Amino acid sequence: MxxxxxHYINQFFANVGGEEMAHIPAELREGKVGPGMAFETAWKGxxxxxxxxxxxxxxxxxxxxxxxxQVVAWVKEINPDMFIAGPAFNAGRYGYxxxxxxxxxxxxxxxxxxTGMYEENPGADYKDKILITPxxxxxxGMRKAAPTMAALAxxxxxxxxxxxxxxxxxxxxxxxxxxxxxxxxxxRAVKMLLNKINGKPFVTEFPMPNFDRxxxxxxxxxxxxxxxxxxxxxxxxxxxxxxxxxxxxxxxYGEYDIEGWDALTSEGWETAHGGYDPVYANEDPxxxxxxxxxxxxxxxxxxxxxxxxxxxxxxxxTAVASSRKFAEEYAQKMLQAGVQACIMTST
Amino acid sequence: xxxxxxxxxxxxxxxxxxxxxxxxxxxxYEDLSLREILVKVRDLVYSGYELFTHPMAGxxxxxxxxxxxxxxxxxxxxxxxxxxxxxMNALITCDKFKPLGVQYSDYHIKDFQLIDYxxxxxxxxxxxxxGLSKANF
Amino acid sequence: xKLELGFIKINDVQFSNECAVKDGILYVxxxxxxxxxxDNDDVKTYIKSITLDIAKPGESVRIxxxxxxxxxxxxxxxxxxxxPGVISKVDTVGSGRTHVLKGAAIVTAGKIVGFQEGIIDMxxxxxxxxxxxxxxxLVMVAEPVEGTKQHDYERAVRFAxxxxxxFVGALGKDVEPDEVKTFETYGIMEGAKLxxxxxxxxYVHMLQTQGLLHDTYVYGVDAKRIVSTLLYPTExxxxxxxxxxxxxxxxxxxTYHHLNNPVVAELFEQHGKTLNYVCNIITxxxxxxxxxxxxSDWSAKxxxxxxxxxxxxxxxxxxxxxxxxxxxxxKQEKQGIKTVLITDEYAGCDGKSQSLADSDPLADAVxxxxxxxxxxxxxxxxxxxxxLDYVDxxxxxxxxxxxxxxxxxxxxxxxTGATNEMGFNCMSAR
Numbered sequence: 001m002x003x004x005x006x007h008y009i010n011q012f013f014a015n016v017g018g019e020e021m022a023h024i025p026a027e028l029r030e031g032k033v034g035p036g037m038a039f040e041t042a043w044k045g046x047x048x049x050x051x052x053x054x055x056x057x058x059x060x061x062x063x064x065x066x067x068x069x070q071v072v073a074w075v076k077e078i079n080p081d082m083f084i085a086g087p088a089f090n091a092g093r094y095g096y097x098x099x100x101x102x103x104x105x106x107x108x109x110x111x112x113x114x115t116g117m118y119e120e121n122p123g124a125d126y127k128d129k130i131l132i133t134p135x136x137x138x139x140x141g142m143r144k145a146a147p148t149m150a151a152l153a154x155x156x157x158x159x160x161x162x163x164x165x166x167x168x169x170x171x172x173x174x175x176x177x178x179x180x181x182x183x184x185x186x187x188r189a190v191k192m193l194l195n196k197i198n199g200k201p202f203v204t205e206f207p208m209p210n211f212d213r214x215x216x217x218x219x220x221x222x223x224x225x226x227x228x229x230x231x232x233x234x235x236x237x238x239x240x241x242x243x244x245x246x247x248x249x250x251x252x253y254g255e256y257d258i259e260g261w262d263a264l265t266s267e268g269w270e271t272a273h274g275g276y277d278p279v280y281a282n283e284d285p286x287x288x289x290x291x292x293x294x295x296x297x298x299x300x301x302x303x304x305x306x307x308x309x310x311x312x313x314x315x316x317x318t319a320v321a322s323s324r325k326f327a328e329e330y331a332q333k334m335l336q337a338g339v340q341a342c343i344m345t346s347t
Numbered sequence: 348x349x350x351x352x353x354x355x356x357x358x359x360x361x362x363x364x365x366x367x368x369x370x371x372x373x374x375x376y377e378d379l380s381l382r383e384i385l386v387k388v389r390d391l392v393y394s395g396y397e398l399f400t401h402p403m404a405g406x407x408x409x410x411x412x413x414x415x416x417x418x419x420x421x422x423x424x425x426x427x428x429x430x431x432x433x434x435m436n437a438l439i440t441c442d443k444f445k446p447l448g449v450q451y452s453d454y455h456i457k458d459f460q461l462i463d464y465x466x467x468x469x470x471x472x473x474x475x476x477x478g479l480s481k482a483n484f
Numbered sequence: 485x486k487l488e489l490g491f492i493k494i495n496d497v498q499f500s501n502e503c504a505v506k507d508g509i510l511y512v513x514x515x516x517x518x519x520x521x522x523d524n525d526d527v528k529t530y531i532k533s534i535t536l537d538i539a540k541p542g543e544s545v546r547i548x549x550x551x552x553x554x555x556x557x558x559x560x561x562x563x564x565x566x567x568p569g570v571i572s573k574v575d576t577v578g579s580g581r582t583h584v585l586k587g588a589a590i591v592t593a594g595k596i597v598g599f600q601e602g603i604i605d606m607x608x609x610x611x612x613x614x615x616x617x618x619x620x621x622l623v624m625v626a627e628p629v630e631g632t633k634q635h636d637y638e639r640a641v642r643f644a645x646x647x648x649x650x651f652v653g654a655l656g657k658d659v660e661p662d663e664v665k666t667f668e669t670y671g672i673m674e675g676a677k678l679x680x681x682x683x684x685x686x687y688v689h690m691l692q693t694q695g696l697l698h699d700t701y702v703y704g705v706d707a708k709r710i711v712s713t714l715l716y717p718t719e720x721x722x723x724x725x726x727x728x729x730x731x732x733x734x735x736x737x738x739t740y741h742h743l744n745n746p747v748v749a750e751l752f753e754q755h756g757k758t759l760n761y762v763c764n765i766i767t768x769x770x771x772x773x774x775x776x777x778x779x780s781d782w783s784a785k786x787x788x789x790x791x792x793x794x795x796x797x798x799x800x801x802x803x804x805x806x807x808x809x810x811x812x813x814x815k816q817e818k819q820g821i822k823t824v825l826i827t828d829e830y831a832g833c834d835g836k837s838q839s840l841a842d843s844d845p846l847a848d849a850v851x852x853x854x855x856x857x858x859x860x861x862x863x864x865x866x867x868x869x870x871x872l873d874y875v876d877x878x879x880x881x882x883x884x885x886x887x888x889x890x891x892x893x894x895x896x897x898x899x900t901g902a903t904n905e906m907g908f909n910c911m912s913a914r
Contacts, residue, residue, distance in 0.1 A: 185907025
């Protein structure tokens with residue numbers, strides 16, 4: 001019996017319309033629609049698209065929670081072998097939707113998922129969480145993307161061992177997989193060197209870890225006049241976690257008032273972080289957010305004063321893009337409040 | 348042999364203590380694991396002591412050998428970012444090797460001591476073999 | 485400097501009453517070989533017994549623990565002899581003519597310390613990963629005299645292996661080679677005149693130099709003691725560089741690798757066509773941080789002095805050498821010399837860990853020989869040459885690695901030459 005697949009596409013690829021129709025809510029259709037045809041051709045009967053879910057990109061962006069719940073409910077009901085979204089090529093919101101809905105289905109239902117998009121699509125940030133096939137930056141790339149995605153999907157449905165990213169056609173996902181090249185390493189090295197010398201493109205086999213390095217600010221010679229801000233990725237929040245900051249892959253940060261607190265106490269504060277043993281942080285939250293010593297320094301005049309609020313999120317598995325967004329926002333708040341320096345603690 | 352002045356050897360290797368105590372300042376920590384030695388040195392380096400030898404010396408993997416000897420300075424020289432990175436990476440590297448669950452005999456343990464000792468001697472230009480005969484190893 | 489290599493294709497190895505190479509078959513009389521090996525004070529003093537065995541591709545044979553692999557070669561014309569400074573006098577080699585018994589290899593096995601490692605399987609899953617499953621191997625297993633110290637024994641086994649290779653190599657002295665290839669690099673001015681429009685390329689060859697079982701010898705000198713220096717590429721073909729490295733089986737460079745250095749071979753392949761192969765720069769991987777700085781400073785200085793446009797940098801080992809690799813890369817790149825690095829990875833069994841102990845954005849062109857932490861299961865073999873008692877204790881092994889049926893569950897680390905960082909193999913990772 002053929003494998004059963006559910007396919008997610010947007011309003012444009014379903015031929016409903018362009019931007020003017022991007023508001024349409026998710027709808028469930030029978031069989032394949034639009035680009036699903038190309039997959040089925042490649043599968044040659046080994047797998048079929050049983051249903052296609054069509055959803056407007058604006059709708060997904062503006063009603064993400066509802067859209068996810070609806071799609072997951074349908075997929076659960078249909079109980080397919082696999083869920084495929086897109087490919088989205090260079091369409092930013094479509095890529096975001098594909099990546100997010102695929103991740104949601106994977107996490108909720110545990111079936112294999114796959115999407116495809118251009119490497120610079122913002123949705124490609126999820127490449128470490130779900131498999132994403134790299135595509136061209138326009139729909140003209142479907143001819144090339146379809147067979148690659150179809151073959152990879154079939155492999156996943158058959159439960160076969162995943163090959164290296166370059167073999168099976170997915171974006172490098174942080175998991176290194178061995179495979180045999182056609183040429184030995186030394187020959188590849190000489191070829192790569194000649195390309196590098198001649199200014200031709202070459203692709204490193206091992207991309208160096210990409211640290212988003214930030215130039216340190218200028219040293220502050222006199223801290224005694226400075227308003228000091230505080231931020232942490234260690235998840236310290238008011239007791240009970242009123243902002244519902246997630247234990248991992250946080251979607252937001254919280255702002256906490258420390259006016260009148262001489263130190264953080266276990267009665268008033270706790271950590272929301274799910275990536276480390278919380279016992280010590282819960283017992284004494286100053287271990288992560290050192291209000292106790294900073295208040296003392298404030299009294300001693302070593303620092304001017306502490307900013308009234310601190311900002312906190314959970315760094316555990318949280319996307320770099322999200323972290324950057326949080327920081328850009330609360331850094332502005334600090335600047336407006338006259339904060340001149342900030343201590344960021346991590347765990 | 349490199350000058351013994353202004354350096355000290357942080358180690359959990361009894362062979363290093365036995366052989367090199369006459370020549371160098373040894374800080375011997377019998378009860379520390381390899382990882383704990385790395386943490387101790389990391390903390391020293393983070394607080395501004397100079398690092399003289401690479402913390403990941405040797406190809407014997409950190410989940411095999413239990414011995415580690417590292418040379419650091421005796422004076423606060425100021426924090427060296429490059430050395431801090433070395434120590435941080437050494438711990439990351441150490442942690443990615445999973446425990447092997449192997450019970451080593453005295454014979455293996457002595458060999459691990461010997462390897463750590465010779466790596467250290469190589470770094471210090473100390474005649475490893477002459478040292479051993481003196482220690483009756 | 486110009487060297488002719490005469491390749492004598494060896495199709496079979498057999499024990500015999502005589503020692504000879506005839507019609508592509510290598511005949512050896514084990515007693516004659518042993519007599520030659522034992523004609524050395526270190527071997528006599530520290531080695532109780534030597535056993536010779538033969539392992540051929542496709543056989544159900546496991547060799548372990550492997551110490552070194554050496555290709556039998558013989559100097560036929562030109563100054564010096566094989567393995568200068570150790571077996572032959574210290575004359576500069578790399579010119580004249582050398583004969584190679586292609587397809588044959590001497591494998592030395594025997595435990596030096598309690599966690600000795602290195603497996604060569606001649607068939608099955610493991611055979612895919614080691615280049616020495618494709619060679620006809622004359623295996624020399626040594627047993628030490630009771631009470632021998634590890635460092636004395638290491639040296640004695642090293643000498644014994646080299647003597648074995650020297651004896652066998654000499655059997656090809658008067659044999660007409662099946663193929664002769666010429667390798668030549670030129671003086672600075674001469675090369676520039678010959679290839680005015682080709683980029684000037686060098687090879688920064690990093691040598692494992694940390695201590696006992698972690699050493700490399702250059703013309704007999706312990707390479708820990710050298711400052712970075714220059715070698716004609718052909719010198720390494722005559723045994724100027726020897727392995728004393730017995731740890732990290734997968735990514736140590738055996739003497740066979742030094743003799744057949746793939747980077748040297750591939751650069752010669754392009755020499756005079758797309759690039760001008762100028763020379764090799766050898767540099768070490770010491771433990772002392774100031775030595776590292778000096779070593780990489782000097783390799784960069786030499787590259788600049790030679791007006792190189794680009795270099796390939798190869799590594800040996802894991803952890804500490806990653807620091808040298810990155811320093812060599814960064815210093816070359818910062819002075820405008822383009823680099824490609826060859827390394828392997830320790831990304832954990834799940835492939836998710838940070839692969840190298842050091843990194844830099846300037847290292848933008850890296851060739852990888854694969855993840856050494858990958859798990860493999862090696863099926864049982866009918867015959868074991870050497871001993872299996874050490875499998876649980878070696879790099880890549882773990883408690884229970886050696887299963888009751890003789891199969892071995894371990895990481896790729898355990899296999900000799902599996903992730904060679906000179907780029908000897910086709911394996912890679914993404």
